[in-house]
Amino acid sequence: MADARLNEISASETARRIAQGETTARAVVEACLEQVARRETEVMAFEWLDADGARRAADAIDARDTARHLPIAGACFGVKDIIDTADMPTGYGSPIHAGHRPGADAACVALSRKGGGIALGKTVTTEFANVHPGRTRNPHDAQRTPGGSSSGSAAAVAAMMVPLALGTQTTSSTIRPASFCGVIGFVPTQGAVSVSGVRAAAGSLDRIGLFARSVDEIALYLDVLRGIPRAEAPSRRTFAPRIGLCADFLAERMDPGTQDGLLRLARRLDEAGAAVADCAVPADFARLTDEHRWVSSFEFVRNFAYEIENHWERISTTLREGRISHGLACTHDQYRTARALAAAAQARIDEMFGSHDVLLAASAAGEAPVGTATGDFAFCALWTMLGVPAISLPLMAGASGLPVGAQLLARPGDEALLLAAAAWIMAQRDD
Template sequence: MTVMLSACALAAAVRSGDLTPAEVAARCAAAINAREKEIRAFTALNLEAMQAGAQRAGLAATPLAGLPVGVKDVYDTVDFPTTYGSRIYAHHRPAADAAVVRMIARAGGLVPGKTTTTEFAFTAPATTRNPHRTGHTPGGSSSGSAAAVAAGMLPLAIGSQTAGSVIRPASFCGVTGFKPSFKLIPMLGSRTFSWSLDTLGLFAAGVEDVAFGASAITGRPLTVDPTARLPRLAVIRTPRASSASPDADAALTTAARAAEKGRATVREITLPPEVESADDAHAIVQGYEAALALADEWDRHRGQLSPQLVAYLEQATTVTPEAYDAARRVTRLARNAFADLVEGFDAVLTYSAPGEAPEGLASTGSSIFNRLWTLLGAPCVNVAGLTGASGLPIGVQIVGRFGRDRAALTAAAFVEKAIRAA
């Protein structure tokens, strides 16, 4: 299997002088040239510009040390076409970079190109293939970012999650996905699907790599805390556990046992009704907001939307302001109840996805184990390292408390290490 590029290892090598940013860029360019034709992770690429940028003096001393960072094609870029995965925007060239694109540039990252997204980050798939088995979906909507990291083409990539669009593709592709607390990283200059849910996320090889990337881009102390005590983990299977395949269930059990073996405190708990019932609120909040977020395309370009998006928006436009307000109240209560529930734990350990990446490219899989946590705004990490019966990756998910992103990443790093040691 492909060797993934560790962002931490590459940055350390650049800092120590073992590698130059130009050599890192050349390595990524070579991997992209070798794999992209098969994986189809990018909608736009400019490897020459990346390699030219890597020559800039002082780059090695920047927070990102000149590492290449892929950007999902829902974020506006001046230097690349930005299609949002839609035919309507096939030739769209934004007037300004998204905030995160400027944050990457200011932190010394190099953007080689745009990674694929499903149509408007909803369900109509991109052309991207799962690097572990190309007849299988990489998951979505951040398909290209997950696949590019999995295929060893990039050490870091940016995605977004409205239901399960970071954690699911990370699980399917066997990479680390990190969906921070809601609004930790600004979505400005991204294509909105649901303004209460859309959350900027990152992909990297391992937990330390994704934490390094998030720290470097935001200037916040998010790297794994080496002084943290052994974590107290709450295993949650949720009433939706019947949707988990035996593979997913086995992965969760394996991870929980490995954590216990590593001397973590592990206790299985159930969600109280106030939290569980919020799962239904996700669809209402997303529907109401998507109908407004796509109002222009619905009114002017309906014929260029996919049939599944048209069908979705037809339903979505029937959500009333009253139903929306009620769903937001349910959400507020669920956030408080979840905070109370996990008082006394460092993180929740739960499913990332229903199983291995499904065969075929027509569907990107289910977000059933993701949407509740997105609605709660909680930080989520897909921890890779386990596989299902057919040998494809299958992740487990760490969910933290809102605003405690570093604690979530630290717990995820513990579980990752425990899985490797088991």
């Protein structure tokens, strides 16, 4: 009976139980595989499942005392299929690369394994982490999108198949699916976690994304991915944060009710002891939401020059007429201007944050839309251009009662502060 819920416990609790001999990594893997068997037909989160490999990895952990004390010992994780794995095919969500076998694990996968994590399989990504959807469905409602592009990773965590998953974000590909699937999604400061071994979409914007069901797990996993021992991790004393509320930002693109939800959440946090004040996004910052397109598209068509030149007919019409068409139309001047505007805003980031520790904004327009389209990208584009760390917390609900994320943002390098603030905010809900 106890084993039946091993797939539902957190990565930190998994590691604790294994270290203390209360359970085994093998039992955890079996529980996760059973959950996959229960839900996968409906959710379709995995592109490739490596049950035998996961069992072998679990047995190797159970066999060594040092391995049982690793920070995420026995925690199963999913790997977005845009990320290289040496022992599983990596198809980048495209028929062009179906069955491709990379020569090495990406840095984030190797570091996860080094930390005691067990790769359960590759999760479904949209085509080249762009917008053409994969087959994954929202675990809360199979008629709806899980969001993209890290669709399978968000859905696998939401469906209790794994406690942790790796995604990426070039626009909104971690925060949005986390919001739609009702889990926590996190991206660190641009450049803080290695993207080596991740197929690049736009190098100046690409980041590793993390999915989990608690803030504590995100903090733990982040240290594993930075390759730093807990002793070196910045302290994260939970505290009532000073919050800048960006409720008006992109309000015109929100579903009815999302802005109200954000205002209600802010009021609740204020009453609980946080200092909440309105924060207006300056016009030259807001402009980056549109400018994002030029940076991401210009870089995308160069990064996929091989596929565009050699496999044009196997690229989806969506991608050809969207990202690629924009990228081919973008001039060098447009691109340089967009990057210069982002750099100028980055240099003035303190102006926007002012005395706030964190900013609070919507993670997405509202709950997951019906259908397969992955949803409005706009709610992350500015923050992505700024390269600031972001976390989506499942604190709101849409008209159908489905989850909507609240997005929390901090200054570059302030991961510890962001996670401490997020932990405090989540604790208010749990009370």
